[in-house]
Amino acid sequence: MRAFEYVSPNNKAQAISLLPSSWGKTEIIAGGTDLLALMKDDVVSPQRLINLKEVKELRGVDANAQGMRIGALTTLDELANDPAIKKNYPAFAEALKEVASPQIRNQATLGGNLCQRPRCWYFRNGFGLLPKDDSGKELVTAGENRYHAIFGNSGAAKFVSPSTIAPILIAYGASLRIEGLKGKRALPLEKFFVIPTAEGQREHDLRPNEIVTELVLPPVLNMRAAHYEIRQKEAFDWPLAVAAVALKMNGASVQSARVVLGHVAPVPWRSPEAAQALAGQQVNPATAQKAAEIAVAGACPLSSNGYKVQLARVAVRRAILKAAGSAAGETG
Ligand SMILES: Cc1cc2nc3c(=O)[nH]c(=O)nc-3n(C[C@H](O)[C@H](O)[C@H](O)COP(=O)(O)OP(=O)(O)OC[C@H]3O[C@@H](n4cnc5c(N)ncnc54)[C@H](O)[C@@H]3O)c2cc1C
Numbered sequence: 001m002r003a004f005e006y007v008s009p010n011n012k013a014q015a016i017s018l019l020p021s022s023w024g025k026t027e028i029i030a031g032g033t034d035l036l037a038l039m040k041d042d043v044v045s046p047q048r049l050i051n052l053k054e055v056k057e058l059r060g061v062d063a064n065a066q067g068m069r070i071g072a073l074t075t076l077d078e079l080a081n082d083p084a085i086k087k088n089y090p091a092f093a094e095a096l097k098e099v100a101s102p103q104i105r106n107q108a109t110l111g112g113n114l115c116q117r118p119r120c121w122y123f124r125n126g127f128g129l130l131p132k133d134d135s136g137k138e139l140v141t142a143g144e145n146r147y148h149a150i151f152g153n154s155g156a157a158k159f160v161s162p163s164t165i166a167p168i169l170i171a172y173g174a175s176l177r178i179e180g181l182k183g184k185r186a187l188p189l190e191k192f193f194v195i196p197t198a199e200g201q202r203e204h205d206l207r208p209n210e211i212v213t214e215l216v217l218p219p220v221l222n223m224r225a226a227h228y229e230i231r232q233k234e235a236f237d238w239p240l241a242v243a244a245v246a247l248k249m250n251g252a253s254v255q256s257a258r259v260v261l262g263h264v265a266p267v268p269w270r271s272p273e274a275a276q277a278l279a280g281q282q283v284n285p286a287t288a289q290k291a292a293e294i295a296v297a298g299a300c301p302l303s304s305n306g307y308k309v310q311l312a313r314v315a316v317r318r319a320i321l322k323a324a325g326s327a328a329g330e331t332g
Pocket of ligand 1: 206
C-alpha cells in the first residue's frame with residue numbers, strides 16, 4: 001500500500017472543513033472494510049484519508065413517531081441488533097444479518113455500505129467503472145460478464161450496485177441527509193445511486209466535498225415488507241439477485257407497493273410496473289407470479305448472465321409472498 005496522510009477529526013464541522021474539492025487525492029474512511037482493500041490493490045491511491053470514526057455525532061439510532069434517523073457511522077452489527085429496527089423494519093434487520101460476515105458487520109458502517117464501490121472484477125483490477133480496451137472496445141460486453149447487470153446496461157456502465165441493504169431501504173422509502181462545505185441537502189435514497197456515463201464520474205450523487213451524515217426511515221403504517229436474496233451458497237457470499245418488496249395494505253388488499261431489485265443493475269432497480277400490477281390486488285401465488293414476470297420483462301442480459309433473469313423473477317415472486325406472509329408458492 002502506498003503511504004498516505006491520516007487526519008482524524010473529532011466533530012462533524014471539523015470533518016467537513018477538511019473535505020477536498022475534487023476526487024482522487026483525499027478519501028473518507030469509515031469502517032475501512034472496502035476502502036482499505038481498494039488501496040491495497042492500488043485501485044484507489046489517496047494521499048490523505050479523513051477518518052470519520054471519531055465523530056460521535058454521526059453514530060446512533062433515534063426512533064420516534066416521525067420514523068427513524070440513523071447516523072451514517074452506526075455499524076451494520078449495531079443496526080442488525082437494534083430493537084426498534086427489529087420491531088418496525090424487520091425486513092431491514094433481516095437484510096443486515098445477511099451482509100458479509102459477523103466480523104465485517106462489526107466494523108462496516110451504514111454510510112460505508114451505501115457508498116461502497118462496485119465489486120465488478122474489471123473495476124477491481126484497475127480498468128475503471130466503464131472498462132474499455134486500447135481500441136475503445138467495451139471489455140464487459142465481450143468478456144466475463146456472468147455477474148454483471150441485466151437492467152440499465154445499455155450505456156457503458158454494466159457493473160451491479162453492490163449494497164445488499166439499499167433495495168429494502170428504498171422499498172421502505174428511506175432518504176439520506178448529506179452535508180458538505182456548501183451546506184446540507186436531503187434526497188430520496190433511490191436518487192443517490194446514479195449510472196455513470198463517463199469514466200471519472202462516480203456511481204453516487206455525492207460531491208467530493210460532501211459526506212453522508214444520516215439516513216431517515218419514514219414511519220411504517222399497515223406496511224408489510226420483505227427482503228429476499230439469492231446466493232450461490234448459504235455461507236456468506238455476494239448475492240446474485242436481491243428483491244425487496246414493501247406492501248402498503250388496505251385490509252386484505254394491497255393499496256400500493258414498492259418493488260426494488262438489487263445486484264441486477266448499476267443502481268438499485270425499481271419496478272414501478274410490478275408495483276402497479278400489485279395495487280388493488282390480494283397477494284396469492286398467481287398475483288405474485290404475474291408481478292414477477294412484469295418485473296423482469298425489460299431485462300437485457302449480456303452474453304453470460306441470462307440465468308440472472310430467472311433468479312430475479314424468482315426473488316421478486318418469493319419476496320412478494322414473504323411480505324404478504326404467505327408460504328404458498330415458496331418453491332419453484
Ligand atoms: C468478504 C466481503 C463480503 C461482503 N458481502 C457483502 C454483502 O453481502 N452485502 C453488502 O451490502 N456488502 C457486502 N460487503 C461490503 C461491506 O458491506 C462494505 O465493505 C462495508 O459496508 C463498507 O463500510 P465501511 O464503513 O467499512 O466503509 P469504508 O470502507 O470505510 O468506505 C467505503 C466507501 O464509502 C465512502 N464512505 C464511507 N462512509 C462515508 C460517508 N459517511 N460519507 C461519504 N462517503 C463515505 C468511503 O470514502 C469509501 O469510498 C462485503 C465485503 C467483504 C469484504
